[in-house]
Amino acid sequence: MKLYGSLTSPFVRKVRAFAMERGVPFEMVVEDPWQVSPRLIGLNPAGKVPVLELDDGSLLVESLLIIEYLDTLGDPSGALIPGAGKARWDALLWHARAQALIDAAVARVLELRRPENLQMPARVAREEARFAEVLDFIERSLPDTPWIAGDAISLGDIMLGVALRYTAFRYPHDWEPAHPRLAARLRKLEARPAIRDTEPPGFS
Missing domain, CATH: 1.20.1050.10 (Glutathione S-transferase Yfyf (Class Pi); Chain A, domain 2)
Structure with missing residues (x-):
């Protein structure tokens, strides 16, 4: 998986920190949302970060949605969002x-x-x-x-x-x-x- 975003963005950081705490590996790809980036627009037409690219090429945007997805990976007993x-x-x-x-x-x-x-x-x-x-x-x-x-x-x-x-x-x-x-x-x-x-x- 690849996570696109700025290293100073708190929205990206919360995804990075969550993934690390959950033990989910990812590749960090730096993207500055304040610059006009054709790659970022291609990933998310809103031009916002974070964006998570899955191994099959599908994309997830918005930090809480990405976090919810990451929490489904790995051992369910290690989930960081309790199930109920x-x-x-x-x-x-x-x-x-x-x-x-x-x-x-x-x-x-x-x-x-x-x-x-x-x-x-x-x-x-x-x-x-x-x-x-x-x-x-x-x-x-x-x-x-x-x-x-x-x-x-x-x-x-x-x-x-x-x-x-x-x-x-x-x-x-x-x-x-x-x-x-x-x-x-x-x-x-x-x-x-x-x-x-x-x-x-x-x-x-």
């Missing part, structure tokens, strides 16, 4: 919560990349406030279980690690003192190869 019940909904719910952090951080970055005279300070402030609101909610809502969905690591944990490391990369600020439980959870996640080994090039 509360654990499944907890894993997917925490995926959504972590995705909200990424969405706010990405929107802030994109606004700040516009020419200075076209930037909207109110939009930047709103995204920062949205990020803070979600972060506070996550701190209050973290379960006391070893992992998000119980005793085993799941998609929710991986996404939380990806989201918080993306924060360090694109929106660095001192959030940890006010969120000690979440900071402790991040230290635990950072020790896992799936998070540690998917850092953007030159960033640690």
